[in-house]
Amino acid sequence: MIEKIENVSVIGAGYMGGGIAQSLAAAGMKVMLADVSPEATRSALTRLLSEARDFEAQGLFKAGSAAVIEANLSAADSIEAAVRDADFIEEAVPEVPAIKHEVLGRICAAARPDAIIGTNTSTLPVHTLAPAVTHPERFLTVHFSNPAPFIPGVELVCGVATDRALIPVVKDMLRRADRNSAEVADTPGFVLNRLQYALLKEANSIVEEGVATPADVDVIVRSTFGFRLPFFGPFAIADMAGLDVYANCFKTFEDAFGERMATPELLKGLVAEGKFGVKSGEGFTGKHDPEKLAKLVAYRNNAYARMAQLLQELGPSPLAES
Numbered sequence: 287m288i289e290k291i292e293n294v295s296v297i298g299a300g301y302m303g304g305g306i307a308q309s310l311a312a313a314g315m316k317v318m319l320a321d322v323s324p325e326a327t328r329s330a331l332t333r334l335l336s337e338a339r340d341f342e343a344q345g346l347f348k349a350g351s352a353a354v355i356e357a358n359l360s361a362a363d364s365i366e367a368a369v370r371d372a373d374f375i376e377e378a379v380p381e382v383p384a385i386k387h388e389v390l391g392r393i394c395a396a397a398r399p400d401a402i403i404g405t406n407t408s409t410l411p412v413h414t415l416a417p418a419v420t421h422p423e424r425f426l427t428v429h430f431s432n433p434a435p436f437i438p439g440v441e442l443v444c445g446v447a448t449d450r451a452l453i454p455v456v457k458d459m460l461r462r463a464d465r466n467s468a469e470v471a472d473t474p475g476f477v478l479n480r481l482q483y484a485l486l487k488e489a490n491s492i493v494e495e496g497v498a499t500p501a502d503v504d505v506i507v508r509s510t511f512g513f514r515l516p517f518f519g520p521f522a523i524a525d526m527a528g529l530d531v532y533a534n535c536f537k538t539f540e541d542a543f544g545e546r547m548a549t550p551e552l553l554k555g556l557v558a559e560g561k562f563g564v565k566s567g568e569g570f571t572g573k574h575d576p577e578k579l580a581k582l583v584a585y586r587n588n589a590y591a592r593m594a595q596l597l598q599e600l601g602p603s604p605l606a607e608s
């Protein structure tokens with residue numbers, strides 16, 4: 287079993303693969319790229335190095351990053367050449383099962399039998415891709431988000447055959463690239479996109495029903511509950527709002543939208559036990575003593591105030607309505 291990932295291969299040097307390659311190269315790993323052709327790969331490398339210099343000049347990358355990326359990132363003439371010596375191979379070709387199956391097959395035919403193989407799929411369960419992988423014990427989802435150089439979270443998904451000894455090795459690679467990761471179960475869309483697409487689906491319904499325009503939906507999302515999300519997930523947010531309040535709100539939603547918006551059983555159970563979140567000292571996120579809760583509230587208030595200052599400094603996005 288590989289103990290430390292030093293040599294990486296990224297197959298598919300597009301939007302995600304390119305950013306993943308930059309990120310891992312900047313973290314000191316040797317990264318080889320391969321795309322549909324040697325010309326496409328070399329063109330991608332040129333783009334990525336130029337982009338890295340621009341990002342460093344803009345202060346978006348740490349000083350010296352562009353030189354480190356240039357020293358560590360290279361273009362291979364084929365998938366086979368790219369993966370030959372790799373400890374870890376990240377597949378980042380289009381979200382088309384047939385393409386992924388073909389590329390995973392080529393990777394497996396040329397990579398070392400102990401090489402760890404990751405897929406950057408957005409939604410495809412590991413069990414639908416694993417049949418294309420020899421030695422599926424070395425295969426898992428390592429799901430970066432866009433744009434890869436700037437989004438810190440990575441979703442890890444094991445298949446039934448995945449050797450769980452891979453997880454600390456992959457997590458170590460991600461830590462060295464300043465990424466934090468969480469492992470979730472192997473279901474369609476995992477956690478990230480199941481939630482992200484549920485939000486977009488409901489947002490589309492809101493627009494289709496004439497409740498709001500896309501622009502106004504975006505304003506509300508990014509300036510209310512979205513404003514909280516860089517610091518807290520939905521369960522922490524609910525604990526701070528009050529689970530009794532959430533239970534009352536779900537009654538409104540169930541009356542209006544039926545079963546699909548009925549009060550979740552987990553929430554019902556907590557409220558029935560008098561566990562209302564921060565206000566009662568226990569909720570979705572567990573039990574917390576008054577000292578910790580005081581620190582939480584202080585952290586929250588500071589974070590939100592600082593976020594508001596940052597948004598003031600940045601000014602509105604070009605998409606924001608004047």
Ligand SMILES: NC(=O)C1=CN([C@@H]2O[C@H](COP(=O)(O)OP(=O)(O)OC[C@H]3O[C@@H](n4cnc5c(N)ncnc54)[C@H](O)[C@@H]3O)[C@@H](O)[C@H]2O)C=CC1
Binds near residue numbers: 299301379406432
């Ligand atoms: N675009 C996004 O926001 C995100 C996408 N993903 C996932 O990452 C994967 C890649 O997505 P993107 O980077 O957006 O796509 P993309 O289209 O930007 O890049 C895909 C790259 O794969 C190359 N390619 C296609 N067939 C190939 C083959 N047979 N051999 C080698 N290279 C091949 C293409 O030339 C292209 O450069 C997909 O599974 C996608 O669902 C995951 C997170 C975010």
Ligand SMILES: O=C(O)[C@@H](O)C(=O)[C@H](O)[C@@H](O)CO
Binds near residue numbers: 409
């Ligand atoms: O949001 C992200 O960056 C990722 O979770 C994704 O998988 C993509 O956005 C996906 O939803 C579209 O490619």
